Amino acid sequence: MxxxxxxxxxxxxxxxxxxxxxxxxxxxxxxxxxxxxxxxxxxxxxxxxxxxxxxxxxxxxxxxxxxxxxxxxxxxxxxxxxxxxxxxxxxxxxxxxxxxxxxxxxxxxxxxxxxxxxxxxxxxxxxxxxxxxxxxxxxxxxxxxxxxxxxxxxxxxxxxxxxxxxxxADERMRPVERAVATQILQENYGLQTPFVLMVGVLQPRKNLPLAVQAFAQAVLPGKLPHRLVIVGKPGWGMKELQKAIIRWQVQDRTVLTGYVPDEHLPCFYSAADALMYPSLYEGFGLPPLEAMQCGCPVLAGDIPVMHEVVGEAGMLLSAHDPVVWAQALHTLLTNEWVRQQMRERGFRQASLFxxxxxxxxxxxxxxxxxxxx
CATH class of the missing domain: 3.40.50.2000 (Glycogen Phosphorylase B;)
Known part of the structure; x- marks a missing residue:
């Protein structure tokens, strides 16, 4: 009935x-x-x-x-x-x-x-x-x-x-040709590649200061050209993020876009060299799954749910060790073969959902x- x-x-x-x-x-x-x-x-x-x-x-x-x-x-x-x-x-x-x-x-x-x-x-x-x-x-x-x-x-x-x-992940989360994605981001946000991406509401649980520190330690010593692009609505605890950006001297490399419409998210994932997601706790965590579905390599916090969502398709790292994050991010940004392997594993993992x-x-x-x- x-x-x-x-x-x-x-x-x-x-x-x-x-x-x-x-x-x-x-x-x-x-x-x-x-x-x-x-x-x-x-x-x-x-x-x-x-x-x-x-x-x-x-x-x-x-x-x-x-x-x-x-x-x-x-x-x-x-x-x-x-x-x-x-x-x-x-x-x-x-x-x-x-x-x-x-x-x-x-x-x-x-x-x-x-x-x-x-x-x-x-x-x-x-x-x-x-x-x-x-x-x-x-x-x-x-x-x-x-x-x-x-x-x-x-x-x-x-x-x-x-x-x-x-x-x-939404079915619209699909790879966009990199040149097309880069052009759309340039026209709408003034962004240029290469960059590392973070996505999510900006709140303490997302562990943003660790990501900023890891980014700085990964790109500044070797003078890598990457920027850190942070996509998401401002939430409670923004001051800690702003302090970390100043402390690690990446003001000129950090872009906070605020909330972006769904139709632009695949462009961010497709143009990024990596997604950082060092969250301390999640019920699920959609951004890593969206990223994998778009072909973006994922670094995520080693918390129980990420073993379900990301599995062996990404790098799962201690959410309390910025040095480990910096080392993993540097390896990823400087090794195209590693990025390609992670893209392929990510596509397979995303297809399970x-x-x-x-x-x-x-x-x-x-x-x-x-x-x-």
Whole structure:
């Protein structure tokens, strides 16, 4: 029997970086599958994303609101209840007013494991709302086995109720001919090659000062021509990044682009000689996967989830040892054979992830919790 699936799709209405990538990939994957279920996307503003599929099973429900907390607590659940939804899918917080089984996606519990990386207000709110939401949910989806094990260990939920379903890179993340990519970056950002890339919201968990130090120690002694290009929205803790740039005297070599549109990201990955991703903790970590899918060699922190995402396709390095990072980066930047080997391994690793497959597994979760099935 067909289901009506209510999806909190607020993240599709703006530049929500990784969250938006997750929901857009999931919706596109669900639309690529053969099923008769109806998908209802609830938002507070119209979705204008041109990459949202046109599908008769997909309906948008815009419920205007000047207060997103009120929207999440009352307006969305009341509308989903009135529409007769059979199952709801939300992110992190489960509204108590929803009358149907609820699936929540909890990307990670970094707010609990690394509290010092969050402003006090955010930390308190997440610790207050997310744990009871996970207990209330019919199922918790998280985006890696590493994150699943963290959730089970910390919150002691029944193992069968926490499901690991990996992310995937957007299908638009494909290699761009280097000359074309370089021209687009020059015209839009004034960038020239060669450069080393970092991608992600600029916050303490991303370990940016280590990357700056490693970059400086890799390129300055040998006078390599590379710049450090940092792509991402400014977040909490920007001062430490700025201090590191000054301390290691790479002001003239560092470019902070801010947020960039999705259509330009493949150009950054395709033109870069390497991606540095020394994050201290991730639930998944999309930039390394996007980079590999575009043919960019990856240096990543040796944390549990990177063994799932990057595997043996990149170099996994201690997230606390800038000297090791500097040595690895210097080797990569000065050895084309090593870069080519890593590109080839990266393509193979990236091919293991698919939004269609992740959507299929998510649909199985909906069907498992729906009482009418």
């Amino acid at each position: 067909p289901m009506r699936i209510a999806i909190d799709a607020r993240c599709l209405t703006g530049a929500y970086t990784g969250d938006r990538t997750y929901w857009l990939g999931l919706v596109r994957g669900l639309c690529a599958l053969q099923h008769e279920h109806q998908m209802l996307l609830y938002t507070h503003a119209p979705i204008t994303d041109p990459f949202l599929p046109t599908d008769e099973r997909l309906k948008q429900r815009v419920i205007p609101s000047g207060n997103l907390r009120w929207w999440s607590w009352k307006q969305f659940p009341d509308a989903a209840n009135a529409d007769g939804a059979d199952v709801a899918h939300v992110q992190y917080t489960v509204p108590a007013r929803l009358r149907m089984p609820v699936v929540t996606t909890v990307h990670d519990i970094s707010f609990r494991l690394m509290p010092h990386c969050f402003p006090l207000k955010h930390r308190l709110l997440l610790n207050l709302t997310v744990p009871p939401s996970m207990r209330r949910a019919a199922r918790v989806i998280t985006v890696s086995e590493s994150s699943r094990q963290d959730i089970l260990r910390v919150y002691r939920l029944p193992a069968e109720r926490v499901i690991a379903i990996p992310n995937a 698919s939004w269609r497959e992740s959507a299929r597994r998510t649909l199985e979760v909906y069907e498992a919790v729906c009482p009418t099935r």
